[in-house]
Amino acid sequence: MSQNTMNLKLKIWRQKGASTPGKMVDYTLNGVNPEMSFLEMMDVLNQQLIEAGEEPVAFDHDCREGICGMCSMFINGRAHGPMTGTTTCQLHMRHFKDGDTITIEPWRSAAFPVIKDLSVDRSSFDRIIQAGGYVSVNTGAAPDANAIPIPKEDADSAFDAATCIGCGACVATCKNASAMLFVSAKVSQLALLPQGAPERQERALRMVEQMDKEGFGNCTNTGACEVECPKGISIENIARMNREFLRASLVKKKKKAGMAAS
Amino acid sequence: MSVLNSNIPKGPLAEKWQNHKNSIRLVNPANKRNLDVIVVGTGLAGASAAASLGEMGYNVKAFCFQDSPRRAHSIAAQGGINAAKNYRNDGDSVYRLFYDTIKGGDYRSREANVHRLAEVSVNIIDQCVAQGVPFAREYGGLLDNRSFGGVQVSRTFYAKGQTGQQLLLGAYSALSRQVAAGQVKLYSRHEMMNLVMVDGKARGIIARNLVTGEIERHSAHAVLLCTGGYGNVFYLSTNAMGSNVTATWKAHKKGAFFGNPCFTQIHPTCIPVSGDYQSKLTLMSESLRNDGRIWVPKAKDDKRKPVDIPEEERDYYLERRYPAFGNLVPRDVASRAAKERCDAGYGVGQSKMAVYLDYASAIERYGKAEANKQRLPNADKATILKLGKQVVAAKYGNLFEMYEKITGDNPYETPMRIYPAVHYTMGGLWVDYNLMSNLDGLFVLGEANFSDHGANRLGASALMQGLADGYFVVPYTLGNYLADDIRTGPISTEAPEFEQAEKEVTDTMDRLMSIKGDKTVDYFHKALGKIMWDKCGMARNEQGLKEAISEIKALREAFWKEVRVPGDKNEFNPELEKACRVADFLELGELMCYDALNRNESCGGHFREEYQTEEGEALRDDENYTYVAAWEYKESGEPVLHKETLEFENVKPTTRSYK
Structure with missing residues (x-):
């Protein structure tokens, strides 16, 4: 030894x-x-x-x-x-x-x-979560835990996304300093669960908006974040977030257009 | 003699909480807007309390020393969270969860608190699922459960080996929502340095901004301490590096009583110390004892590799001593048995302070079963072992991986080396049924209070208590207290009490910075840890405790003469943070020894060598020690003991036996 x-x-x-x-x-x-x-x-x-x-x-x-x-x-x-x-x-x-x-x-x-020295300020991550990384449910208002069955596969996928530890390795390793892996992990977790469904559009829009405001870069699909993520968060989450964001943006546009027409 | 009133509501046990909720006073929404609440700590108890109180309309200020509330050490809990849902149809009930917890605590906790804990356990699971916590599910889409820690039902909800992480992130998300709503103001990288008492009431804290070093005054109508346990008094523990006692210790010095400080949980399955540079210990989940066998060589100083030691030359000491429970005896019993073997000279590894946790026979057993399942009656040994390793990997793969990462050994091929380590502290600030300390307006939640686990905590119960206190207890009981404060108006931070409390903090820091000695903070912390581990650890005796008290006094004196704190107090200075924390540990350690010395019995995690049966089992003394020891701080001289007698009206204390 x-x-x-x-x-x-x-x-x-x-x-x-x-x-x-x-x-x-x-x-x-x-x-x-x-x-x-x-x-x-x-x-x-x-x-x-x-x-x-x-x-x-x-x-x-x-x-x-x-x-x-x-x-x-x-x-x-x-x-x-x-x-x-x-x-x-x-x-x-x-x-x-x-x-x-x-x-x-x-x-x-x-x-x-x-x-x-080696300490950095990552409070930008907290502000992104504050922008929408939650389900709006007050304490005491919850129905029985088994009231809504969730397919095991969805629950497992949500869990895999939820294991993000918010360390920021994805940002540090990305040549664009993009926070897409971090943001998409939370967007995905809640988009995959029925509890997250009512707010999914608003959530995607607001979290992405905050991410941009904090000065993180864009994603150019190099995949470095996935390689360096200590928890193995998959870049599939980024694809899912892009879909969530696109859909939310389209719905928002339609709503605006509808309001203008009426 | 007692100045303690536990304020337990009258009436039958099962109706106490409901009756209490029906009768306590409320604060209407318009008045909540005028009331400020400080929450220190953002783990399960703190984050859930801050979020819930923010939702209700109070103005909350939440403090944590980490860079984000999401990093509080609740995040590291692995196994699961108990709840009396009875989803398994296996006979579980609120009463059974209550009973198991009282018995597991070796009859040193309060019946009414524990029953309430069991009652609200079911609401916790509902709340967490609604937040989007991804608990493990079955193929039918409903929640899965597993068994845990020596109880006879399956009531543990889990999210792989990361239950604490998922629950904390759920509470953190609820907290973040209130931050966005402006109901909670967040102060991360802030450490509470002192409590401020005005006219006999807790009215604020002094905090240090850890980035700038600035000392800040914060006032409120009530202060909630949710600051976790004090296991780091032992230097080495499974706690996070920053976990500390400062918040509760400062409150103790302002008059809050400390309950049962000597009740410490030593977890039997941790990765052993590898050298004197060791900074912390890592837990290997209790679930590993389901299939692993624990042994040491029968011969002292056996230098052979474990796989070369034949079966008949191994001592499976738990199976030998406790045939009925074998490797699955409770944590306190398993820990003491490992210590006994190592002290007797049979330990393994370089340090000789470890025992083997062996999966060879489980791999073979599972391999044979799998071969049968796959219809391979003539499978050779290699095939059986291969299949067995696959089954074990599916069950425990992530834990085996973690072990290999830390030790460099492959546990599929050679037994793991494990040794007990400090994991949790059942003791904490004394609180009444409303979770309020003996100081008006000072509430204490989660591991920081003494209330629910008696002398030994059961697995998967810490997460339950943290969230119960924060989501479902304090939102009610705090209102009852604050109902008197609706006309008080804002609390000024200009009061002389704030001035004085701030001065105490700056004086202490100035003194620390001015010593400029030649020893590092870690030197003293390690020395304290060694005294505590040797003399107030898994086994204690009168002589050792008396020695420890005088050794700690001498060490504390040396600390204040010889410590070196580099840098400046007006900047980001991790060494100064450590020095302030260790200064408090150096006082707490002494109190723990006084408490252990006072308790002339063995119960749960507290084992006094003088009080054991002929077979070496713990010997409780219900006649003389069925009480909570609540200690009052004295500036000079010994601490003063106050007793809260524990009444057992529903459960009759019996002797725990695992033979």
């Missing part, structure tokens, strides 16, 4: 705040145990920096088990690092070699401004 420890060279993005320019800074970290997680490696670096009287590297993290979506590093040019289906917190150092140079950057997107 016992493996040799590794010596690494780290190139890390350091930026004091949103309005100050940042730069890559080199660090050497010796004695890295391959059993460590990537974030534990960062912990060790930070402990050494603090003890040396330097500023530790700020980065976001919380659950460290791949579900909260808080961790967000761009490692060697890939969102969440080299392994597929893995968040940074679940990436382990055994996937690196002694002597490796590792480049670590924050998510880069105009809609995700840097707060400090």
Whole structure:
């Protein structure tokens, strides 16, 4: 079991705040145990920096088990690092070699401004959900849970879309910084369920509108988001959202035209 | 002697909640517009409460330290949520869910609260489905259930291994809708640093904007703490890195009593510690014990690979000690048995602090059954194993994958190594039936309160309690309290009490920043965790607890002399956040030891080595300890104990046996 420890060279993005320019800074970290997680490696670096009287590297993290979506590093040019289906917190150092140079950057997107070092502000995602990512049902107003049967296939597809952790890897990896995978996952989940049906048109229109307002780019179907998504959210959702949006736009136009004619 | 009034409504158990709802006071919609409510924490309890109160018309301010309310640690719950729907026609009922929860808690919880929890459990499932939570369904389109944690019915609703995630995203969507409607104002990346009491009532909080470092005053007519548990006092736990006790601890220091702080749940199946750099522990779902067999080698220090150790040289200690329940004994029993074997020197792996969870025989068993199903009577061993692995992958694939990601070992080929880890805290701030603490206007919901799980929580009950408190209890009981406040008007943040509370916060931070010692915050947190785990963990004794109390005192003193907090207080400074949290853990740990020392019995997750049967099982003392220990903070000297006697009118306490 016992493996040799590794010596690494780290190139890390350091930026004091949103309005100050940042730069890559080199660090050497010796004695890295391959059993460590990537974030534990960062912990060790930070402990050494603090003890040396330097500023530790700020980065976001919380659950460290791949579900909260808080961790967000761009490692060697890939969102969440080299392994597929893995968040940074679940990436382990055994996937690196002694002597490796590792480049670590924050998510880069105009809609995700840097707060400090590797931490970015993703509140734009919250505002997109606030624009319509819900079913308008008040507490206490619900019918019995089994009142509406839902085909298992639909429920499973809705679940697959709903597993999005809102980390933003899709945006970080997209050359256009598009948030289409994130937005479409929520639009799809609710479009696939009868509970979401009454508001589906309004929802698609409003969420897309907010997405554009936040400054995310357009989708040009490169599919990079699907590859880098740690939860394997499918780009089929984007196609579904495009249909939802188109249909909603047409209905809205017709309604307007109808009103003008009458 | 008691200053505690649980305010349990009169009348028969099954009618208490309905009668209470019928008789409590209401606030009319016009007046709700003039009332402000602060909700701290946006997990299941906080998000559901904030959303529901916003819908009702209150002005809500919701705070979370994460960058989004969707990231609260409820998101990580795996297994499921219980509800007495009886969709299986297997005899489930509100009474049975109530009974199982009381018994599971080893008769240290309040009957009336637990019955209410069971009653509203059914509404939770309805509400979540209406929100679009994609629960698992059967081919007929109706909801599926599974069995969980030692009960005899199937009442657990689930969404694969991500039930907590789906429920939280449902509550988050309801919350987001109220944010859009202007009913809830959201403060993410904000940490509550102090509670503000004005004229004996909770009237606000001091919060720190974690991005700018700015200290803010927020006032309200009531404050709801929904800030989760304090398992991170042990440093290593299955909690998120940021989970902390600060909000409830500051309230405790302002006079709120802390209930049963020593009741901690240690979960038996977690991935073991691999080195001193370890930052957190990962849970492997309880469901794995359905098919896996747990063992250690019969010989000490056996260096062979597990697959090379023959059957007769393995000790399946749970099957040996508990033939009736075997590998499916409750969490507290399974955890203690693993510790006993490792302490005796039979542990496995590099650290010797792990046991094997073996799927080899399950793979073979399922393989044979599958071969029969596929009409392959003469299937060779390789085919049987291949088929068996397919069946196991369908049932547990995602968990096996997670194990491999973390350890690099393939659990289809070699047994998993597991060890118990801190997972949940049953203790928390003391609350009455209305979920209000002994401080007027301070309500405490979810894991942050002590109320429903006694000395041991059953699986799939934490999600149920969080949502019950937020969706279906506090919307009623808060109105009853606020009915007195309709003429109060806005609460000014200029009051001297706000000034004072803010000063306490800035003084503490200035002191921390000025120490400039040579040890990191993590150094102290790890040292505290080690004391707690060794002396106030799975097994406790009088001597160890007394040692722990003095060791924690010394550690706390060293912390305030030697800690180094880099950076500045007026900026984004994660190390300062940690330092403030660890300062509070260093005080809480001591209280937990006092509580464990006071409770001269073993019950649920609290195992005092002096109080056990000859076979090493927990020995409860109902005559002397059928009470909630509610501790009052004292600036100097020892904490003061208040007792709330627990009355069992409907269920008779018995000894739990799993042999």
